[in-house]
Amino acid sequence: MVSGLSGHNDQISHNGAVSTKRSPASIAQLEQKARKVRASCVQMAFDGREGHLSSALSCTDLLVALYNGWLNVSPDKPKAPDRDRFYFSKGHACTALYAALADAGFMPKQTLSSYGKTDSPLPNHSCRHALPILENSAGSLGHGLGLATGALYGLRLDNNPARAVVLMSDGECNEGSVWESAMFAAAQKLGNLLAIVDNNGLQAVGRSDVLMGHTSLEEKFRAFGWAARTINGNNMTEIVAALADVPFEKDRPTAIIAKTVGGSGIKFMEDQVLWHYRTPSEEEKNRALAELGEAPLQKELSHA
Amino acid sequence: MRKAFAEALFQAAEKDPRVIFLTGDLGFGTFDAYQAKFGPRYVNVGVAEAQLVNAAAGLALEGWRPIIYSIASFATGRPFEQIRISVGYAGLPVVIIGAGGGYTYASSGVTHHAGEDLGLMSLIPGMTVVAPGDPNEVAQLLPQLLKLSGPSYLRVGKYGEPAYQADDAVVLGRARLLREGNGADFAVVSTGQITSVVLDALELLKPDGIAPTVMQFHTVQPLDIVALDSLAKKVQTIIVVEEHMPVGGLAAAISTWRAARVSGPRIVRLGPPQALLLGNPTVPEMRKRLGFDAQAIAEMCRTIARPASRGGSVSAAQPANARLTSDPT
Numbered sequence: 001m002v003s004g005l006s007g008h009n010d011q012i013s014h015n016g017a018v019s020t021k022r023s024p025a026s027i028a029q030l031e032q033k034a035r036k037v038r039a040s041c042v043q044m045a046f047d048g049r050e051g052h053l054s055s056a057l058s059c060t061d062l063l064v065a066l067y068n069g070w071l072n073v074s075p076d077k078p079k080a081p082d083r084d085r086f087y088f089s090k091g092h093a094c095t096a097l098y099a100a101l102a103d104a105g106f107m108p109k110q111t112l113s114s115y116g117k118t119d120s121p122l123p124n125h126s127c128r129h130a131l132p133i134l135e136n137s138a139g140s141l142g143h144g145l146g147l148a149t150g151a152l153y154g155l156r157l158d159n160n161p162a163r164a165v166v167l168m169s170d171g172e173c174n175e176g177s178v179w180e181s182a183m184f185a186a187a188q189k190l191g192n193l194l195a196i197v198d199n200n201g202l203q204a205v206g207r208s209d210v211l212m213g214h215t216s217l218e219e220k221f222r223a224f225g226w227a228a229r230t231i232n233g234n235n236m237t238e239i240v241a242a243l244a245d246v247p248f249e250k251d252r253p254t255a256i257i258a259k260t261v262g263g264s265g266i267k268f269m270e271d272q273v274l275w276h277y278r279t280p281s282e283e284e285k286n287r288a289l290a291e292l293g294e295a296p297l298q299k300e301l302s303h304a
Numbered sequence: 305m306r307k308a309f310a311e312a313l314f315q316a317a318e319k320d321p322r323v324i325f326l327t328g329d330l331g332f333g334t335f336d337a338y339q340a341k342f343g344p345r346y347v348n349v350g351v352a353e354a355q356l357v358n359a360a361a362g363l364a365l366e367g368w369r370p371i372i373y374s375i376a377s378f379a380t381g382r383p384f385e386q387i388r389i390s391v392g393y394a395g396l397p398v399v400i401i402g403a404g405g406g407y408t409y410a411s412s413g414v415t416h417h418a419g420e421d422l423g424l425m426s427l428i429p430g431m432t433v434v435a436p437g438d439p440n441e442v443a444q445l446l447p448q449l450l451k452l453s454g455p456s457y458l459r460v461g462k463y464g465e466p467a468y469q470a471d472d473a474v475v476l477g478r479a480r481l482l483r484e485g486n487g488a489d490f491a492v493v494s495t496g497q498i499t500s501v502v503l504d505a506l507e508l509l510k511p512d513g514i515a516p517t518v519m520q521f522h523t524v525q526p527l528d529i530v531a532l533d534s535l536a537k538k539v540q541t542i543i544v545v546e547e548h549m550p551v552g553g554l555a556a557a558i559s560t561w562r563a564a565r566v567s568g569p570r571i572v573r574l575g576p577p578q579a580l581l582l583g584n585p586t587v588p589e590m591r592k593r594l595g596f597d598a599q600a601i602a603e604m605c606r607t608i609a610r611p612a613s614r615g616g617s618v619s620a621a622q623p624a625n626a627r628l629t630s631d632p633t
Contacts, residue, residue, distance in 0.1 A: 146357075151362035176354065
């Protein structure tokens with residue numbers, strides 16, 4: 001595991017946005033939110049006839065944890081100068097991002113119904129022109145980390161305490177640009193940088209572990225000068241605990257390798273390369289929603 | 305030109321505290337004064353062009369005015385994806401400097417040739433693409449690029465390019481009139497450092513009494529269509545001289561303008577072919593053998609000026625030397 005530098009719990013929260021200790025009840029609330037977000041993703045994939053459910057569901061718990069108590073961002077002031085910058089770099093998984101944003105109050109929940117439709121603010125790869133509250137557009141892999149490093153370098157020159165978080169995929173780590181950025185982040189001692197790798201093990205047509213030669217992402221980030229830790233990225237308690245420890249080491253960028261399951265939360269989708277692209281049939285959608293036991297956010301109004 | 309760029313950069317940074325310079329580990333010694341004065345506003349990202357561009361984009365997102373620097377072939381080709389997505393798609397005001405554009409590094413081999421830099425950058429929607437012809441134009445254009453709200457590419461040469469004089473101001477987006485013609489019904493237009501060679505050709509033509517209009521299209525994108533429309537009323541032929549491959553360069557841009565018209569001047573191009581440049585020639589050798597040095601430009605002007613050539617076919621001299629231009633086969 002890590003660095004031996006525990007006890008950092010008390011030095012985060014530079015902006016007071018973070019509560020480091022979570023009660024079991026609050027963890028249960030986050031878990032319920034995650035089920036709602038998953039249900040929303042399934043509904044979006046069905047309505048919009050667009051896939052990538054596997055990738056959306058694997059990172060859902062991470063997104064919910066970030067947007068509920070960790071990121072210093074507010075729907076009232078989405079462009080506040082000292083906000084934390086969140087770069088969602090795995091754009092194909094954007095249903096989870098949209099649902100997490102809607103759940104956190106950044107857009108009306110009903111907006112989720114427009115996913116994938118022409119001229120929607122929610123296209124099937126996240127676009128900053130369509131949805132200006134985003135920090136970046138995504139869809140092509142390997143860019144989020146570089147953007148974050150440049151932004152942080154500039155923010156530091158401005159004495160701005162904002163942090164930058166990048167959520168990226170393990171397949172994305174095939175891209176050489178990720179490692180150019182990793183080198184820069186360590187060289188420039190960007191201690192306010194957090195990269196979370198959604199390590200779901202699946203890529204578009206293969207398994208990331210095979211394609212990366214059965215090597216450790218945690219060790220790779222360490223070798224590049226980062227502080228890194230591997231957690232279960234579908235376990236809310238572990239996620240919250242790891243986030244509370246960020247930064248793991250002073251003046252080093254932090255990497256959380258979140259071991260996740262593609263399609264997490266819906267048994268018949270879990271760990272199947274098939275569900276990278278597949279869109280659910282009506283029967284599959286209903287079965288998935290039944291298993292989650294939560295209504296999609298975009299359907300809440302009609303249920304009220 | 306590079307000295308002019310370093311000085312213009314220094315002045316820009318003095319004037320605007322948001323200007324920040326990033327290099328992909330190039331420019332040894334060139335930016336010492338800048339670095340000494342502006343400290344953390346000088347960033348060497350290493351030999352990492354993808355990161356060079358993405359970090360600049362991240363800075364631009366936070367309101368900085370990044371200027372990024374590498375050799376033209378590395379500044380445009382290697383991070384084309386990052387320029388396309390992080391800069392172009394986002395529409396960010398990043399200024400990309402390609403040092404040694406075109407075939408400035410002819411003798412350094414194919415890896416250092418940038419015969420496609422203007423074309424690659426012109427392909428990015430919203431990109432302003434500029435190739436100054438002399439140090440003064442570099443100094444004049446950089447501050448104008450820094451006022452844009454979107455991205456730009458500035459091709460600079462090496463050291464010691466000759467300066468030329470012209471009354472017409474250097475205005476971004478406007479072709480610059482360098483020499484008014486003496487009634488000749490053709491014009492010579494060019495972009496980048498080859499422009500001084502065009503002016504050399506004019507000297508050679510003095511004994512012939514031939515003096516075409518000469519315009520420098522330092523701004524390749526957006527193309528100055530107003531200037532071309534006006535030129536079309538005055539001349540039958542436009543000779544385009546460029547140090548760029550035919551695909552994507554100034555001649556291609558002007559041909560696209562011409563193709564949108566029912567009638568207009570014919571376009572004759574002088575410049576390197578769409579081929580690998582092997583043989584590691586010096587720049588003057590390369591221009592001579594590929595038929596776009598001062599002699600070749602003057603000769604084409606004479607051919608066009610001859611009454612017999614009106615309406616007939618004109619073909620530019622093409623190199624016979626296979627060592628200079630051979631297929632990769």
